[in-house]
Amino acid sequence: MALITYRExxxxxxxxxxxxxxxxxxxxxxxxxxxxxxxxxxxxxxxxGEKRVRDTPIAELTIVGxxxxxxMGGLKPIxxxxxxxxxxxxxxxxxxxxxKIHYMFGGHAKVPLVIRAPQGAGHQLGAQHSQSxxxxxxxxxxxxxxxxxTPADAKGLLKSCIRQDNPVIFLEHESLYGVKGEVxxxxxxxxxxxxxxxREGKDVTIVSYSKCVYDAMAAAEALENEGIDAEVIxxxxxxxxDITTVIESVKKTGKAxxxxxxxxxxxxxAEIAAQIYEAAFDDLDAPxxxxxxxxxxIPYNAKLEKAALPSAADIVKVxxxxx
Amino acid sequence: xxxxxxxxxxxxxxxxxxxxQLLDLYRRMVLIRRFEDKVAEMYSRGKIxxxxxxxxxxxxxxxxxxxxxxxxxxxxxxxxxxxxxxAKGVSPRAVMAELFGKATxxxxxxGGSMHLFDANLRFMGGYAIVGGGLPLAAGLGLSxxxxxxxxxxxxxxxxxxxxxxxxxxxxNMASLWKLPxxxxxxxxxxxxxxxxxxxxxxxELYKFAEPYKMPGVRVDGMDVLEVHSATLEAAAxxxxxxxxxxxxxxxxxFRGHSMSDPAEYRSKREERIWQERDPIKSLRxxxxxxxxxxxxxxxxxxxxxxxxxxxxxxxxxxSPEPSIDELGKYVYADNLGAR
Numbered sequence: 029m030a031l032i033t034y035r036e037x038x039x040x041x042x043x044x045x046x047x048x049x050x051x052x053x054x055x056x057x058x059x060x061x062x063x064x065x066x067x068x069x070x071x072x073x074x075x076x077g078e079k080r081v082r083d084t085p086i087a088e089l090t091i092v093g094x095x096x097x098x099x100m101g102g103l104k105p106i107x108x109x110x111x112x113x114x115x116x117x118x119x120x121x122x123x124x125x126x127x128k129i130h131y132m133f134g135g136h137a138k139v140p141l142v143i144r145a146p147q148g149a150g151h152q153l154g155a156q157h158s159q160s161x162x163x164x165x166x167x168x169x170x171x172x173x174x175x176x177x178t179p180a181d182a183k184g185l186l187k188s189c190i191r192q193d194n195p196v197i198f199l200e201h202e203s204l205y206g207v208k209g210e211v212x213x214x215x216x217x218x219x220x221x222x223x224x225x226x227r228e229g230k231d232v233t234i235v236s237y238s239k240c241v242y243d244a245m246a247a248a249e250a251l252e253n254e255g256i257d258a259e260v261i262x263x264x265x266x267x268x269x270d271i272t273t274v275i276e277s278v279k280k281t282g283k284a285x286x287x288x289x290x291x292x293x294x295x296x297x298a299e300i301a302a303q304i305y306e307a308a309f310d311d312l313d314a315p316x317x318x319x320x321x322x323x324x325x326i327p328y329n330a331k332l333e334k335a336a337l338p339s340a341a342d343i344v345k346v347x348x349x350x351x
Numbered sequence: 352x353x354x355x356x357x358x359x360x361x362x363x364x365x366x367x368x369x370x371x372q373l374l375d376l377y378r379r380m381v382l383i384r385r386f387e388d389k390v391a392e393m394y395s396r397g398k399i400x401x402x403x404x405x406x407x408x409x410x411x412x413x414x415x416x417x418x419x420x421x422x423x424x425x426x427x428x429x430x431x432x433x434x435x436x437x438a439k440g441v442s443p444r445a446v447m448a449e450l451f452g453k454a455t456x457x458x459x460x461x462g463g464s465m466h467l468f469d470a471n472l473r474f475m476g477g478y479a480i481v482g483g484g485l486p487l488a489a490g491l492g493l494s495x496x497x498x499x500x501x502x503x504x505x506x507x508x509x510x511x512x513x514x515x516x517x518x519x520x521x522x523n524m525a526s527l528w529k530l531p532x533x534x535x536x537x538x539x540x541x542x543x544x545x546x547x548x549x550x551x552x553x554x555e556l557y558k559f560a561e562p563y564k565m566p567g568v569r570v571d572g573m574d575v576l577e578v579h580s581a582t583l584e585a586a587a588x589x590x591x592x593x594x595x596x597x598x599x600x601x602x603x604x605f606r607g608h609s610m611s612d613p614a615e616y617r618s619k620r621e622e623r624i625w626q627e628r629d630p631i632k633s634l635r636x637x638x639x640x641x642x643x644x645x646x647x648x649x650x651x652x653x654x655x656x657x658x659x660x661x662x663x664x665x666x667x668x669x670s671p672e673p674s675i676d677e678l679g680k681y682v683y684a685d686n687l688g689a690r
């Protein structure tokens with residue numbers, strides 16, 4: 029165990045997998061000489077060389093498409109999109125190609141491709157650099173979506189994603205890169221589709237993922253002072269989705285809210301809420317609530333930006349109303 | 352200049368190929384033509400449904416190019432792909448069964464006419480988004496280089512793909528990284544019903560090679576030997592590590608864009624002119640003229656091909672449909688995410 033940052037944990041996972049499997053390589057804008065726009069790949073070029081840490085032109089569609097093709101050619105590419113916002117330029121290759129190839133060719137082709145992308149708001153980067161787009165990918169069958177909150181999960185999930193055979197969208201919240209946590213040294217694998225109960229409680233279930241897990245934990249502490257015992261679930265992956273762990277919790281607490289930084293409308297929270305209703309309607313004592321980003325592009329002004337995003341205070345307010 | 356040179360090279364190929372090689376080119380082209388005729392018939396009888404884009408008229412491009420490759424080289428295609436797939440040596444049975452939507456089809460009935468795939472024969476798929484295959488070709492080329500393998504990747508696409516960003520991004524990347532890719536543009540003059548000159552500022556499509564610093568040639572896509580020669584040259588270059596090439600094969604589709612298109616945007620006169628340049632008939636003329644094959648040999652090809660296609664139809668008809676239980680089976684390679 030070592031206390032390291034989320035960024036360092038990802039870097040460690042990449043090094044270990046590059047060491048482990050010759051087929052693994054990294055490609056993306058600024059991943060080599062620059063060390064990654066968020067420094068996740070820092071130092072890798074010097075160790076592994078240009079063949080395995082490949083800088084690309086700014087051409088997201090073809091970066092991802094080349095990743096798909098390389099995966100079909102027997103390699104295990106890890107493609108970095110500088111941010112998920114730019115990933116929209118690659119949607120054709122992600123949705124029409126990566127996600128479909130195994131299926132439309134009757135299972136005869138595999139696309140073992142990891143697409144890493146930072147996302148999220150909070151740094152006053154304006155409307156085009158602040159989005160959380162996990163719902164876009166969750167919507168599409170054929171793609172796994174991993175979205176770790178802690179440094180340990182960042183490492184363990186990334187390693188698992190690299191070793192499996194499906195295309196994965198691996199989303200890293202930009203605010204988490206500097207967050208520190210205990211991370212196991214060496215081999216540490218977190219399976220896809222297994223949620224983590226981050227805090228046990230009996231009064232209300234707070235389902236979350238990525239950065240919002242920290243808001244949920246802060247809210248749970250505040251609620252404890254008011255005598256409300258919240259359970260916090262960190263989903264870790266949205267697809268596969270560990271709805272079993274969520275339902276077990278809801279059966280215990282009778283109340284659930286979903287907290288996420290995507291837009292409220294059509295977000296992952298809507299899907300999770302629907303699945304809770306389908307599986308645990310009779311156990312609910314209150315409607316499932318959503319605490320999410322307002323349905324607005326993210327504004328530049330700091331005060332406005334903060335107001336648009338979900339916060340621990342919002343979670344506390346909703347929990348108080350529910351219990 | 353380029354055209355003259357390629358004519359000369361094609362002439363040389365015609366003279367240096369053995370009789371059996373020439374007959375094989377002829378056989379492959381006839382197989383595709385008759386296969387497509389049969390597909391049209393089966394489509395009109397409701398046995399084949401969905402979108403269906405036929406390759407009749409363009410056979411010399413697929414056959415000319417693929418015959419210049421080794422078996423282990425990769426081929427990618429578009430939604431107009433039956434010809435490339437058959438030219439790569441894929442079983443007509445498995446192709447026909449896929450068009451019929453049967454479990455024995457190449458893609459187990461999950462793909463259809465536009466999504467054929469055969470990993471063993473390195474037919475790396477038909478893709479139905481215009482330009483979508485080009486980035487994949489760059490990636491396959493990258494994997495070849497990465498592994499230090501000798502293969503090349505041959506990527507077919509239509510003139511309609513040239514205005515797409517994917518075309519420009521992929522040519523840039525392939526050239527930048529010297530990837531072993533042969534980009535073959537089948538210029539049949541129409542992207543659906545839109546004339547090339549109404550869609551692309553530069554009608555001489557091979558000239559797009561120059562800004563991307565790769566050789567670009569325009570060849571007569573109705574002449575199988577000319578396509579063959581140009582592809583041989585591009586493949587040799589790619590194998591040497593000198594990077595990609597762009598080949599523009601000027602050709603013509605004898606039918607509409609798809610089975611539902613009567614091609615009313617073209618004149619009958621134009622269609623007649625191109626039919627006179629039928630790539631199969633012209634190869635037949637040359638072979639008999641030069642005494643490289645006899646009429647009887649060429650007639651025998653027709654008989655042989657007819658039997659193969661009849662057998663493929665019978666196989667497709669008699670094959671079972673995929674089971675409903677299979678519906679979600681291939682969404683994920685491991686089914687962790689099955690919903």
